[in-house]
Amino acid sequence: MTALARFQARVLLRGRAALVAAGVFALAAGLTTVLGLGSFRQVGLGAVGPAAAAIVNLAILLPTAQAILLGALGLAGDRESGFAALLRARGVGPGALVVATWWSVTAAAWLSLGVGFGLAALVIAGNVPLADLPTFAALFGVMLVVAAAAAAIGVLVGAAASSRLQAALGAVAAWFVLAIGLDLVVLGLGVFVRLGEGAILAAVAIDPFTSGRLAALLLLDAGGGVLGPVGQYLVLRLGAPGAVAMLLAVVAAWVVLPLVVARQIAARRDA
Numbered sequence: 344m345t346a347l348a349r350f351q352a353r354v355l356l357r358g359r360a361a362l363v364a365a366g367v368f369a370l371a372a373g374l375t376t377v378l379g380l381g382s383f384r385q386v387g388l389g390a391v392g393p394a395a396a397a398i399v400n401l402a403i404l405l406p407t408a409q410a411i412l413l414g415a416l417g418l419a420g421d422r423e424s425g426f427a428a429l430l431r432a433r434g435v436g437p438g439a440l441v442v443a444t445w446w447s448v449t450a451a452a453w454l455s456l457g458v459g460f461g462l463a464a465l466v467i468a469g470n471v472p473l474a475d476l477p478t479f480a481a482l483f484g485v486m487l488v489v490a491a492a493a494a495a496i497g498v499l500v501g502a503a504a505s506s507r508l509q510a511a512l513g514a515v516a517a518w519f520v521l522a523i524g525l526d527l528v529v530l531g532l533g534v535f536v537r538l539g540e541g542a543i544l545a546a547v548a549i550d551p552f553t554s555g556r557l558a559a560l561l562l563l564d565a566g567g568g569v570l571g572p573v574g575q576y577l578v579l580r581l582g583a584p585g586a587v588a589m590l591l592a593v594v595a596a597w598v599v600l601p602l603v604v605a606r607q608i609a610a611r612r613d614a
Contacts, residue, residue, distance in 0.1 A: 364409040365455040371401050372459035373466060398463060399559045402456060402486040403552050404522055407493035410452040412514045414497020417444045418605070419510035422612075437609035445491075445498045445602055452490035456483065482559050485591065489555035492597035496521070496551075499601035502608040521552045551597035558590035 375397045418441070421427040430440060460483045467479070497514055504510035547553040561583055577586035 364405070364451070365458045368401065368405045368455045368459040369462050371405065372398060373462045375401060375463075399482070399486075399556055399563075402459070402559075403489060403556050406452045406455045406459075406486070406490045407522060407552060408518050409455060410448055410490050410493035411497035411500065411518045412511065413451060414445065414448040414494045414499075415501040415504065415510035415514035416507055417448055418498050418501030418609075419504045419507050420501075423507055437612075438606040441498055441502065441602055441605045441609055444501070445494050448494040448497060449491045452494055453487055456486050456490060460486070478562055481562050485555055485559045485562065485594075488591060488594050488598070489551060492551040492555075492594050492601075493518075493521075495598050495601040495605075499605040499608075502605035502612075521550055548593050551594045554590040554593040558587045558594070561587050561590070 418427075421430075421440070421444070427440060431437075460479075464476075464479060496517055500513040500517055501510045504513055547557060557577070561577070577589075580586075581589060
């Protein structure tokens with residue numbers, strides 16, 4: 344499985360899609376950082392500003408779209424091309440194929456995050472206190488876990504799809520729901536339905552992207568003020584460290600559970 348994961352990762356990292364995705368995210372992150380510094384003279388690591396929030400949102404949106412789409416197309420494409428059947432004939436089980444695909448896609452998404460955050464770090468290095476840089480590194484770590492969850496969801500979509508086209512459409516739909524759709528639900532709960540903080544918390548807990556965003560913003564502002572009633576509710580009930588830990592546990596669960604389900608689906612297809 345390790346050899347297969349390395350092989351698939353090399354193929355993805357040398358491909359045009361991974362390079363384009365890394366370049367787009369790096370350009371967006373760099374521009375966001377430069378514009379933020381020009382307006383606020385820092386990206387807001389001490390007190391969350393528009394530039395810091397924009398970097399978080401970019402990291403949530405762009406690399407996750409890459410991970411979900413490549414994960415879905417990777418597994419569905421291997422099955423459609425016959426490569427998965429060849430691997431099974433050589434004794435590679437469905438679980439190994441699922442994990443290897445997930446790891447290769449995760450590595451490609453991490454490359455995009457590394458390039459983008461690395462460029463942003465170079466821009467801010469001389470403009471913020473050194474004490475704020477560990478927070479920036481922690482923010483990067485949260486985004487790595489979110490990208491791993493997105494890759495796992497993409498692999499699950501690819502395992503359930505019957506063709507590359509169906510996998511692509513399913514990946515786009517899944518990304519839209521998780522990245523945008525559930526945010527609108529949370530907004531509706533908070534503004535229109537008025538079900539309270541508990542209902543909002545339940546809504547964000549089922550979305551790894553929203554959970555990752557909240558964890559990142561709590562790292563930037565332990566008081567939770569920038570998150571409005573949701574952040575204040577989390578900090579009040581759990582404290583800032585406990586809230587971050589709970590939200591990261593939600594994201595981590597979205598790494599494991601989709602892979603388990605994808606393995607079961609792949610095993611049934613092989614039966």
